[in-house]
Amino acid sequence: MFESPNELNIARKEHKHLSFSAGIYYCLGGQAAKLEIEVAFNCLCDKFKQPRLQEEPVWRKNSNMHGMEMLMIAI
Template sequence: TTIPRGAELALLFGSANHDETVFDTPTTLDLTRKDNPHISFSAGTHYCIGAALARLELGASMRSLLTLAPTLTLASDPARKPGFVMRGLEELKVTVGGDGVRGC
């Protein structure tokens, strides 16, 4: 795509992270993905200064969640927030299964 000089751009990192020319299974949440050139923390000069802390926190919280709720599954299609500036989910309904989650 040719971008005209002076054009205003809105970059969707989440969209880039689902690029099927970059990722084999772009719509699968694969926490074990090895070849993972995502740009969630941006790149270059303004690369997220908290990336290492965020990875540590996400690793710990995901490990806890999957230990406490190993059969966690989607209960319905995720509902997205409207708009694209702050992308995210409105709600994410899941089924915990078994006796539920304790200790959270």
């Protein structure tokens, strides 16, 4: 579905993902969760001059709930 799906790219333009499900089951907290991560990334960028990936993220080996296990950021 997405180009380089396992690459952490916070500037992706494609939004047709199913992270918050879809239709009548769409996550009720989806907007709050997206706002929270936006605020978190803004705080990170405000606090540190140029945060960047130190190494590739470690992804959880769980096909039910995809996500990162570890994200190393150099500041």
